[in-house]
Amino acid sequence: MRMQRLNSYLIRLLLILGSLVAMLPIYMAVVNSFKTQGEMFQSFIALPTTLHWENYSDAFNKINLLGSSMNSAIVSFLGIGGIVFCASLAGYKLSRTSGRLSNLIFFLFVASMLVPFHSIMIPLTRVAKGMGVQGSTYGLALIYIGLGVNMAIFLYHGFVKSIPRELEESAQMDGCNEFQTFFQIIFPLLLPITVTIAILDFLWIWNDFLLPLLMLTDVNRYTLILSTNMLFGEYNKEWPLILSSLVLTAIPVILIYAFFQKFIMEGIAEGAVKG
Amino acid sequence: MATNVFKKYLSLLAFTAPAFVIYAIFLLYPTFSGMFYSLTDWNGLNRDYSFIGLGNFVELFKEDPDFLNSLWFTMKYVIFMLILQNGIALLLAVLIESRTRSKGLFRTLFFMPNMISTIISAFMWTFIFSQVLPQLAEKLAFSFLDQQWLGDPKFSFYSILIVSLWNGVGYMMIIYLAALQGVPKSLKEAAVIDGANAFQVLRNVVLPMITHAVTICFFLTLNGAFKVFEVVYGLTGGGPGRGTQVITMNIYEEAFSNNFRYGYASAKSVVLFIIVLIFTLIQITVMKKKEVEA
Numbered sequence: 259m260r261m262q263r264l265n266s267y268l269i270r271l272l273l274i275l276g277s278l279v280a281m282l283p284i285y286m287a288v289v290n291s292f293k294t295q296g297e298m299f300q301s302f303i304a305l306p307t308t309l310h311w312e313n314y315s316d317a318f319n320k321i322n323l324l325g326s327s328m329n330s331a332i333v334s335f336l337g338i339g340g341i342v343f344c345a346s347l348a349g350y351k352l353s354r355t356s357g358r359l360s361n362l363i364f365f366l367f368v369a370s371m372l373v374p375f376h377s378i379m380i381p382l383t384r385v386a387k388g389m390g391v392q393g394s395t396y397g398l399a400l401i402y403i404g405l406g407v408n409m410a411i412f413l414y415h416g417f418v419k420s421i422p423r424e425l426e427e428s429a430q431m432d433g434c435n436e437f438q439t440f441f442q443i444i445f446p447l448l449l450p451i452t453v454t455i456a457i458l459d460f461l462w463i464w465n466d467f468l469l470p471l472l473m474l475t476d477v478n479r480y481t482l483i484l485s486t487n488m489l490f491g492e493y494n495k496e497w498p499l500i501l502s503s504l505v506l507t508a509i510p511v512i513l514i515y516a517f518f519q520k521f522i523m524e525g526i527a528e529g530a531v532k533g
Numbered sequence: 534m535a536t537n538v539f540k541k542y543l544s545l546l547a548f549t550a551p552a553f554v555i556y557a558i559f560l561l562y563p564t565f566s567g568m569f570y571s572l573t574d575w576n577g578l579n580r581d582y583s584f585i586g587l588g589n590f591v592e593l594f595k596e597d598p599d600f601l602n603s604l605w606f607t608m609k610y611v612i613f614m615l616i617l618q619n620g621i622a623l624l625l626a627v628l629i630e631s632r633t634r635s636k637g638l639f640r641t642l643f644f645m646p647n648m649i650s651t652i653i654s655a656f657m658w659t660f661i662f663s664q665v666l667p668q669l670a671e672k673l674a675f676s677f678l679d680q681q682w683l684g685d686p687k688f689s690f691y692s693i694l695i696v697s698l699w700n701g702v703g704y705m706m707i708i709y710l711a712a713l714q715g716v717p718k719s720l721k722e723a724a725v726i727d728g729a730n731a732f733q734v735l736r737n738v739v740l741p742m743i744t745h746a747v748t749i750c751f752f753l754t755l756n757g758a759f760k761v762f763e764v765v766y767g768l769t770g771g772g773p774g775r776g777t778q779v780i781t782m783n784i785y786e787e788a789f790s791n792n793f794r795y796g797y798a799s800a801k802s803v804v805l806f807i808i809v810l811i812f813t814l815i816q817i818t819v820m821k822k823k824e825v826e827a
Contacts, residue, residue: 265731269628276625277642283699284645286665287657302665344552351548359542363549367556373564374760374809376781377802380788380795381563381570384577389558404559407552436544465650467763472789483650490656490767497660504653511648519641526704527711530749 284508291501298497310498317503320493321485322477327510330481332395333470334463337402338456345407345455346448349414350440354423364415367408375405375468383472393475401473402463410455413529417451418444454525457518464511482507564806570799577788577795589800599775600801603783606690610779611758611812613694614701618754619747621698622705627735629706630713640710644703651700655767658696659683662768686776689769693777696764701757705750712746713739748820755816759809780805 290298291313292306317323352364382401383392391397421444429439445452470484480488486507493499515522571589575582593600629639646654662682669675680688716739724734740747762781765771771778771786778786784805788798 269631273625273628273632273639277639280643280646280699280703283654283657283661284649286661290660298664299668302668340555344555348549348552351545355541355545357541360545363545363553366561367552370556370560370564372756372806372810372813373560374756374781374805376760376762376784377806378560378563378567379785380798380802381567382559384566385558385563400555401559404555407556408560411552436548440548461648465653467650467652467766483652486656487652497664500656501660504656507653508649511650512645515645515648523640523644523707526707530708530711530746530753 287501287504287508291498291505293498295496295498313498313502314506316499317489317506320499321482321489321503321506322480323482323506325478326480326482326485329395329479330464330483330510333399333402333481334460336396336399337406337463338459340399340403341406341410341459342452342455344403345410346414346445346452347440348407349411350418350444350448352411353415353418354426364411367411370408371412379468379472386473392473393479395479398470398473401469402459406459406462410459413451413455414448417448421447451528453521454528457522457525458529460514461511461522482510567799567802570796571803572800573796574794575796576793578793582796585796589797590804592797593800593804599778600780600783602775603778603780606778607759607761607780609690610693610697610761611755614697614758615751615754617694618698618701618705618758619750622702622750623709623747625702625706626709626713627739630710640707643706646699647701647703649700651763652767654700655696655764658692658699659768662692683769684773686773689777692768693761693764696768697758697761700764701754705754708746708750708753709743712743716742744820744824748817748824751816751820752813755812756809759805759812 286302289305290302292309292311294310297306348363348367352360352367386392386397386401389397391400425443425447426439429443430436434442465483466481467483467487470481471487474480474484477485477488486503489503490500572584572586573582574585574588625639625643629636629643632639649657666680666682682688682692720738720742721734724738729737760781761779762785765777765779765782769777771782775783780801784798784801787794787801
């Protein structure tokens with residue numbers, strides 16, 4: 259019994275130490291983002307004596323927080339919307355249709371999940387240039403759809419199997435055509451997996467760095483991550499400014515996380531099991 | 534009958550076309566055109582290029598020490614990540630799972646870093662490695678903290694690992710936690726009654742029951758680790774020299790900032806693809822055999 263209590267204390271100690279390590283970088287970034295350069299160098303760990311909000315207003319302007327968050331939001335929203343629309347249609351039908359053609363299409367989608375982004379980034383920039391979508395917010399969203407549908411189709415394909423076929427049959431008896439059946443009966447039933455997909459894709463698109471770096475040229479179209487990257491390159495010795503911009507960049511995702519925590523956790527577990 | 538088959542194909546096409554068209558343009562076509570260009574000496578600018586067979590591949594394995602170095606560096610990183618990321622994630626998941634209270638709190642704390650974009654994480658840690666640690670070393674007289682964390686390839690390898698783990702462990706932990714919650718309590722209790730200690734229960738009862746999660750997490754780690762880019766870009770930029778250059782960065786440099794050798798860079802991309810493919814296929818086949826049904 260005493261052994262067990264000791265174990266329990268040990269486990270708690272380990273967990274507390276571990277979470278301190280996990281939180282320390284965030285703590286460092288936050289406390290030092292409120293200091294002046296000089297105060298910072300006296301101690302990185304101490305709390306700031308006065309809160310220098312001007313670091314934040316400075317960063318707010320330099321990374322064009324409102325504009326670039328808006329760009330990120332548009333790309334994420336369109337990307338997720340497109341992925342959900344295209345992939346739910348395809349995943350559903352591929353799951354319900356047997357035959358060689360259907361298997362072949364499904365196989366192509368699934369196999370392409372193994373293609374690393376870095377293996378296609380060079381031709382992809384050519385394609386984007388050739389189509390005239392390089393540099394455009396909508397073009398960027400379109401590319402995310404192209405790269406993201408395979409995984410979403412895979413998840414929908416698996417999920418559809420749990421929906422009884424009788425539902426569609428009766429809807430069709432009542433005179434629905436296939437698309438009506440899909441949008442009125444099936445799509446609402448896909449909600450749990452749609453939420454999973456939306457969350458996984460949001461984290462991917464919002465936090466992505468390399469694709470926007472390759473595609474966007476106009477500063478006004480930069481996503482939030484890309485703006486922060488540029489700032490880091492330009493002011494790499496002005497730590498208080500950099501840190502406050504890093505904190506600003508992290509805040510939107512942390513907020514989203516706070517709101518959707520339960521779904522995010524479930525989404526990851528679900529996505530992994532199905533994947 | 535024929536019209537039925539026709540109708541079936543028509544509706545299949547109608548449902549899959551939107552996804553397939555966009556996918557074909559932005560993923561399928563680039564995959565194959567990259568493979569094609571890898572066999573040419575195209576510079577990406579001129580209209581004409583010639584077909585040089587496997588010439589690029591011969592060159593990159595025979596005359597390109599930078600590429601080979603980046604390949605070894607990446608391999609080393611992959612192996613460390615496989616062991617450490619999964620080891621730590623599993624340990625945390627087991628510890629958290631064993632608690633009755635405050636499960637949610639610890640889960641949240643350990644997962645939080647995963648929310649922060651990789652490149653932003655790398656910048657945060659650049660601050661810690663370049664400013665905080667040297668000062669701590671001086672104040673506390675911990676000389677081991679006073680290293681060239683980002684300036685000496687030997688230490689920057691560890692810096693890169695630390696940041697990757699900080700950023701990635703939480704994700705794997707969630708998957709392991711979900712799997713652990715699926716292990717029936719009765720099985721563990723039965724083992725305890727039979728006289729097994731905590732470690733034996735873990736080793737002989739719990740682990741075999743969660744091998745599917747191990748397979749998935751190894752797959753995700755392997756796949757992600759070969760593609761590592763942002764962490765290195767943010768921390769060291771591949772430097773000093775090319776001391777911490779990973780494959781993806783070598784490809785990036787070749788295609789976008791070096792001598793415009795588009796065909797040659799494409800060959801490197803193909804090599805990356807093949808390596809990832811081989812390693813994941815081996816990993817999945819080997820581990821699938823070890824899985825047991827509950």
